[in-house]
Amino acid sequence: xxxxxxxxxxxxxxxxxxxxxxxxxxxxxxxxxxxxxxxxxxxxxxxxxxxxxxxxxxxxxxxxxxxxxxxxxxxxxxxxxxxxxxxxxxxxxxxxxxxxxxxxxxxxxxxxxxx
Amino acid sequence: xxxxxxxxxxxxxxxxxxxxxxxxxxxxxxxxxxxxxxxxxxxxxxxxxxxxxxxxxxxxxxxxxxxxxxxxxxxxxxxxxxxxxxxxxxxxxxxxxxxxxxxxxxxxxxx
Numbered sequence: 001x002x003x004x005x006x007x008x009x010x011x012x013x014x015x016x017x018x019x020x021x022x023x024x025x026x027x028x029x030x031x032x033x034x035x036x037x038x039x040x041x042x043x044x045x046x047x048x049x050x051x052x053x054x055x056x057x058x059x060x061x062x063x064x065x066x067x068x069x070x071x072x073x074x075x076x077x078x079x080x081x082x083x084x085x086x087x088x089x090x091x092x093x094x095x096x097x098x099x100x101x102x103x104x105x106x107x108x109x110x111x112x113x114x115x
Numbered sequence: 116x117x118x119x120x121x122x123x124x125x126x127x128x129x130x131x132x133x134x135x136x137x138x139x140x141x142x143x144x145x146x147x148x149x150x151x152x153x154x155x156x157x158x159x160x161x162x163x164x165x166x167x168x169x170x171x172x173x174x175x176x177x178x179x180x181x182x183x184x185x186x187x188x189x190x191x192x193x194x195x196x197x198x199x200x201x202x203x204x205x206x207x208x209x210x211x212x213x214x215x216x217x218x219x220x221x222x223x224x225x226x
Contacts, residue, residue, distance in 0.1 A: 004157075006157075031212070033213065033214070035216075042216055042217075042218055042219055043158065043203065043205075043216040043219075044216075045213045045214070045215065045216075048212045048213050050212070055212045056211045056212045056213055058213075089155075091157050091158070093214070098207075098212050099207035099211075099212050099213055099214050100145050100146075100207045100212070103146075103148050103160055103163045104148070104160075104205075104214050105160060106150075106157040106158045106159070106160075107157050108156055108157045109155075109156065109157045111155070
């Protein structure tokens, strides 16, 4: 069964460093998303991406964050200068159509620890 | 104010008992999804409900979408320890292109 894959599963980084989280969405999906979940808290939307551009972003997704689809298969989330409060699980998701028409499938997540 | 409120927040029951988890909103949703999440893993899609009043069954799990499409429930019959996890409802808010997640219900089934 097709699935969303994320790498790495765990990333430890020093405060102020840049990190890139990688995702391979399901191959025939056109819409891509990043979410985060701080330990013990709810799943929070960061950004949605369609047709090589951001379609929506939350207030969490500030100038320190960026997304890119560098080739036909990968979807990346970059955090330019990590802060302690960026420590969280980051989930990538994809859907065939937009959120109003289809359902999203999630990857296993990347646990980001900023020290 | 949360767009999707789930109740209860925590639930601990004995194996074999029945339970119901609720997902409520003051807004109309075009669809709602239910996910189950285990610690350290991503949400796994269980079901999507689309039509008001719709009922879907997945083995011992019964999902219902409210007639007005503002609420949904998940009923588990004869809960088993393997049902333990975080149950999340999610759906597209009235505007935008995202899946908004509810506050979650953490279920523990004690053997």
